[in-house]
Amino acid sequence: MxxxxxxxxxxxxxxxxxxxxxxxxxxxxxxxxxxxxxxxxxxxxxxxxxxxxxxxxxxxxxxxxxxxxxxxxxxxxxxRFPALRKDLKALNAGYYIAELLGDGTQDYDPHPGLYDAGLTALRSLNDHSDDSLGTVSWFEWSWLRESGHLPVTASCVHCSRMLEDWRASETTGFSTSGGGIVCENCRNSYRDYRVLEPTCLSFLTNLDVYVAANWSALNPSARRQVRQVLSDCVVYHLGRMPRLLNYLS
Ligand SMILES: [Zn+2]
Known part of the structure; x- marks a missing residue:
């Protein structure tokens, strides 16, 4: 021993x-x-x-x-993160982060990047609890990346056509089971296809680095969509609904 x-x-x-x-x-x-x-x-x-x-x-x-x-x-x-104890929304967000860390990985399987992301998220919740859903969204993105399930946002997951080559008027879609964005030609290939608002896509593609202002700038409908897309991805890859997910909003 x-x-x-x-x-x-x-x-x-x-x-x-x-x-x-x-x-x-x-x-x-x-x-x-x-x-x-x-x-x-x-x-x-x-x-x-x-x-x-x-x-x-x-x-x-x-x-x-x-x-x-x-x-x-x-x-x-x-x-410690003492401010979390004074704000139920931020505390639940902290517990949710702990749940994803605890249940999304195996024992003795180190991911230093994910550990750092968890601490960064908790510090952000502790300092700016009014922004808890933006912080949670950024952490979910880090969690998806570290577990190898980051959604594809540069090209259609079905035909691989690069986003920059799509027609200007073309609708952007998303499929959780497909693992990323879907072009109009391929929309019938996925039963869980949904239309993605351009502001939602742009927020997701800039989520590698968390900028609080990007979340603040989103309108309520784009925020709802970001939350829906990310929580669907987490549920899909975790294989169950996180216990704390419903307590976030
Ligand atoms: Zn396509």
């Missing part, structure tokens, strides 16, 4: 026994790990201050070579 050390975000905790808890930590170095915090339910445990959901901790644990629970031996809080 060897000791491991990492920084990570607590994405889930649940009771294990009268005195112990399991914590699921999303680490930058090693991906998701599940650890038994012995005494983690006692008020005066060694970990008391560090084991809250959405806390970034530096942790040490005993890694086992075979299956079985691994034991947390040290935890120290490094960063």
């Amino acid at each position: 060897a000791y491991e050390r990492a920084s990570g975000l607590i994405v889930r905790t649940y009771d294990w026994s009268e005195t112990s808890r399991i914590i699921v930590v999303w680490t930058r170095e090693l991906g998701k790990v599940r650890l038994l915090a012995k005494g983690g339910r006692r008020l005066k445990s060694n970990f008391e201050v560090a084991l809250d959901l959405l806390t970034v901790c530096s942790i040490v644990w005993l890694r086992k070579p075979s299956a079985g629970l691994e034991i947390l031996t040290e935890a120290r809080a490094e960063e």
